[in-house]
Amino acid sequence: MENRIAALRKERRISQAELADAVDVTRQTIISLESGRYNASLLLAHRIAAYFGLTIEDVFLFEEERT
Amino acid sequence: MLSKMMSGGADYDKSLRLRLWIGAALLLIGLVGFACWFLVVPGSALDDHARGFYLGAATGVTLGAVILLARTGWLLTHPDARKKAQIEDTDERELHITHTAAQFAGLFTFFVTVALLFCAVAAPLPAFKVLFGLMLCYGFSFGAARMYLSKKL
Numbered sequence: 001m002e003n004r005i006a007a008l009r010k011e012r013r014i015s016q017a018e019l020a021d022a023v024d025v026t027r028q029t030i031i032s033l034e035s036g037r038y039n040a041s042l043l044l045a046h047r048i049a050a051y052f053g054l055t056i057e058d059v060f061l062f063e064e065e066r067t
Numbered sequence: 068m069l070s071k072m073m074s075g076g077a078d079y080d081k082s083l084r085l086r087l088w089i090g091a092a093l094l095l096i097g098l099v100g101f102a103c104w105f106l107v108v109p110g111s112a113l114d115d116h117a118r119g120f121y122l123g124a125a126t127g128v129t130l131g132a133v134i135l136l137a138r139t140g141w142l143l144t145h146p147d148a149r150k151k152a153q154i155e156d157t158d159e160r161e162l163h164i165t166h167t168a169a170q171f172a173g174l175f176t177f178f179v180t181v182a183l184l185f186c187a188v189a190a191p192l193p194a195f196k197v198l199f200g201l202m203l204c205y206g207f208s209f210g211a212a213r214m215y216l217s218k219k220l
Binding site: 020021024025026028029032037038040041043044 | 153154155157158159160161163219220
């Protein structure tokens with residue numbers, strides 16, 4: 001599952017640490033999410049999407065959508 | 068590892084209070100170990116190996132309990148440290164790594180146990196060495212799996 005976290009973060013000039021703090025995870029988790037090594041749970045995906053003021057589908061790109 | 072597994076719930080304060088109880092229970096076990104070392108062991112026919120086990124285990128458990136109680140007490144009274152610890156303890160990636168590593172270590176230890184049983188039957192190995200080897204095996208495989216998953220995830 002790909003995501004637009006890094007792009008959205010850079011667009012809004014937010015650091016990984018700031019985003020991590022806002023959604024209650026470690027910075028390492030944000031790094032892993034951005035690099036695609038780890039898939040967020042539904043709860044974390046919801047928190048991240050809500051932080052950016054977007055829907056989950058706007059932030060996380062599911063496999064079905066790319067095919 | 069256990070503290071991470073215990074902190075998956077939504078109420079972190081509740082999990083900290085539970086840790087206090089666990090710390091107190093561990094302290095009691097350690098003190099019972101020391102009591103045995105002072106009161107029961109001197110008059111017993113136990114060999115040096117067993118005597119050493121009482122002292123070592125009691126010291127280890129007591130020290131662990133004191134560290135757990137001190138850290139938990141600190142977290143309950145310092146909101147900034149508590150917030151940081153909560154994020155580290157409840158981080159879903161960390162919990163995923165811990166659970167996967169525990170799962171791997173359990174499975175790995177199971178297979179090593181089967182191999183050790185063959186060794187224990189073939190050679191006159193004392194049961195203590197077999198059990199100690201198993202504990203080392205679990206600890207090593209858990210640590211190795213955690214390190215690998217931390218880099219992979």
